[in-house]
Amino acid sequence: MIGVGGSDWKHYIRRKPHVVKRRIRKGIPDCLRGLVWQLISGSRDLLLMNPGVYEQLVIYETSASELDIIRDISRTFPSHIFFQQRHGPGQRSLYNVLKAYSVFDREVGYVQGMGFLAGLLLLYMSEEDAFWLLVALLKGAVHAPMEGLYQVGLPLVQQYLFQLDQLVKEHLPKLGEHFTQEMINPSMYASQWFITVFSYSFPFHLALRIWDVFLYEGVRIVFKVGLALLKYCHDDLTKLPFEKLIHALRNFPDDAMNPDTLLPLAYSIKVSRGLEETRQEYEKKNGKEGKSPEIEKQLE
Amino acid sequence: MGAYRADDDYDYLFKVVLIGDSGVGKSNLLSRFTRNEFSLESKSTIGVEFATRSIRVDDKVVKAQIWDTAGQERYRAITSAYYRGAVGALLVYDVTRHVTFENVERWLKELRDHTDANIVIMLVGNKGDLRHLRAVSTDDAKAFAERENTFFMETSALESMNVDNAFTEVLTQIHRVVSRKALDIGDDPAALPKGQTINVGGKDDVSAVKQVGCCST
Numbered sequence: 220m221i222g223v224g225g226s227d228w229k230h231y232i233r234r235k236p237h238v239v240k241r242r243i244r245k246g247i248p249d250c251l252r253g254l255v256w257q258l259i260s261g262s263r264d265l266l267l268m269n270p271g272v273y274e275q276l277v278i279y280e281t282s283a284s285e286l287d288i289i290r291d292i293s294r295t296f297p298s299h300i301f302f303q304q305r306h307g308p309g310q311r312s313l314y315n316v317l318k319a320y321s322v323f324d325r326e327v328g329y330v331q332g333m334g335f336l337a338g339l340l341l342l343y344m345s346e347e348d349a350f351w352l353l354v355a356l357l358k359g360a361v362h363a364p365m366e367g368l369y370q371v372g373l374p375l376v377q378q379y380l381f382q383l384d385q386l387v388k389e390h391l392p393k394l395g396e397h398f399t400q401e402m403i404n405p406s407m408y409a410s411q412w413f414i415t416v417f418s419y420s421f422p423f424h425l426a427l428r429i430w431d432v433f434l435y436e437g438v439r440i441v442f443k444v445g446l447a448l449l450k451y452c453h454d455d456l457t458k459l460p461f462e463k464l465i466h467a468l469r470n471f472p473d474d475a476m477n478p479d480t481l482l483p484l485a486y487s488i489k490v491s492r493g494l495e496e497t498r499q500e501y502e503k504k505n506g507k508e509g510k511s512p513e514i515e516k517q518l519e
Numbered sequence: 520m521g522a523y524r525a526d527d528d529y530d531y532l533f534k535v536v537l538i539g540d541s542g543v544g545k546s547n548l549l550s551r552f553t554r555n556e557f558s559l560e561s562k563s564t565i566g567v568e569f570a571t572r573s574i575r576v577d578d579k580v581v582k583a584q585i586w587d588t589a590g591q592e593r594y595r596a597i598t599s600a601y602y603r604g605a606v607g608a609l610l611v612y613d614v615t616r617h618v619t620f621e622n623v624e625r626w627l628k629e630l631r632d633h634t635d636a637n638i639v640i641m642l643v644g645n646k647g648d649l650r651h652l653r654a655v656s657t658d659d660a661k662a663f664a665e666r667e668n669t670f671f672m673e674t675s676a677l678e679s680m681n682v683d684n685a686f687t688e689v690l691t692q693i694h695r696v697v698s699r700k701a702l703d704i705g706d707d708p709a710a711l712p713k714g715q716t717i718n719v720g721g722k723d724d725v726s727a728v729k730q731v732g733c734c735s736t
Contacts, residue, residue, distance in 0.1 A: 287591070291563050293560075295562065296562075298560055329566075330591065330593050331541065331591045331594070372596045373594070376596075377597075381724075406567070406597055410565060410566030410597060414565055420562075447687070462569075462571055465569050
């Protein structure tokens with residue numbers, strides 16, 4: 220299915236996309252994860268098309284974010300053995316990837332949260348591979364670009380939080396009503412879900428399974444998993460007052476974090492239509508109609 | 520609803536925010552105050568965190584609902600929404616990094632743009648345990664606090680120095696403002712609704728009672 224170095228991959232994925240989707244949803248074998256992630260995210264192609272670029276960014280360029288990055292290095296997965304050693308290989312790679320990205324896109328630069336993406340990737344691939352996967356995600360090689368999570372104003376975070384709010388009300392009306400009454404807002408619990416794609420505070424074995432699907436299917440799975448968590452804990456959550464609710468939303472019980480329970484529940488939740496509608500609603504609310512005023516003028 | 524209030528009884532609920540540059544120790548100040556914990560291996564805060572603690576001020580139980588915010592400037596797009604309704608703020612800098620003290624002015628402006636004029640602000644110089652690395656003198660910070668009419672304290676979340684004092688002082692001052700205001704309008708402070716943040720806004724001016732708090736040297 221994959222072939223040596225991924226050579227058969229493109230052929231296979233074109234012929235049997237549903238087989239690939241089904242098998243990825245069951246979890247990518249750990250020994251293949253690094254390679255498959257690079258194939259499904261499109262980062263392998265970016266790497267091959269840009270030889271020497273990463274080295275250039277790491278060695279010859281300087282970044283305005285260097286101090287910010289250094290300060291966060293020891294605060295990224297601090298209890299993971301790979302990143303624990305001060306100035307060890309894990310921390311050095313993490314620094315290089317983040318610095319390279321902050322030079323690659325100076326406008327975005329370095330934003331807290333990126334380190335968790337890069338850190339997770341570095342557990343499965345080399346620095347250069349991790350860098351290109353980060354580029355593939357943020358610049359949108361296969362799916363919609365995610366750089367809006369990190370741009371000034373965090374526009375995509377705001378949009379996703381709005382969409383999640385609406386989806387909770389649609390899929391879990393009783394909980395949505397309870398959230399409204401207790402004045403719970405998604406930014407109180409879900410910012411990290413989007414900004415770090417569940418890698419910030421969720422157990423690795425769950426985060427990895429989410430990432431398998433995320434890289435193949437896109438950000439939709441983040442909404443699905445979020446809704447599945449809320450659904451799984453629904454009856455408890457609807458009983459809790461504000462403070463306990465916030466605590467519960469940041470500390471889901473172990474049984475809820477079991478990928479073999481949570482993910483099938485997530486797959487069963489349909490969000491495509493809801494995401495499209497809420498995106499349009501959000502854009503309308505924020506004065507964007509999908510086309511710029513100039514284009515509208517020309518159309519008149 | 521009544522069931523959970525029983526073990527959670529308080530007279531006042533105050534919303535307090537923790538702000539300041541990234542890496543100055545806001546999250547550890549919060550965990551030290553609310554759980555008496557400190558971690559050298561803490562993650563950088565993404566978005567906002569939340570914790571509470573109740574303390575006794577005079578003869579009243581005051582509950583602090585504390586929002587800890589990500590320090591990186593880009594995150595203000597999310598975090599500034601949390602300033603709304605805050606009646607107290609701990610504006611934290613790192614005594615070993617002068618730039619974090621220089622940025623206090625911008626944080627102060629941010630705070631004053633988004634909150635009520637009567638908010639109680641405490642300037643907090645954290646990491647006081649790193650004596651050999653000190654880059655901001657106590658006198659400079661004290662002078663700044665006096666000029667800006669904020670309270671001031673130096674703390675160490677690691678050594679648990681002055682952390683309780685800093686929070687307690689903020690809560691005491693808020694309580695003072697609220698009771699004075701309640702007295703002015705002839706209201707019973709104990710009758711204020713629970714579960715809601717108390718607004719200290721209005722004609723009363725908290726700056727009149729502000730003075731620079733003590734600080735450790």
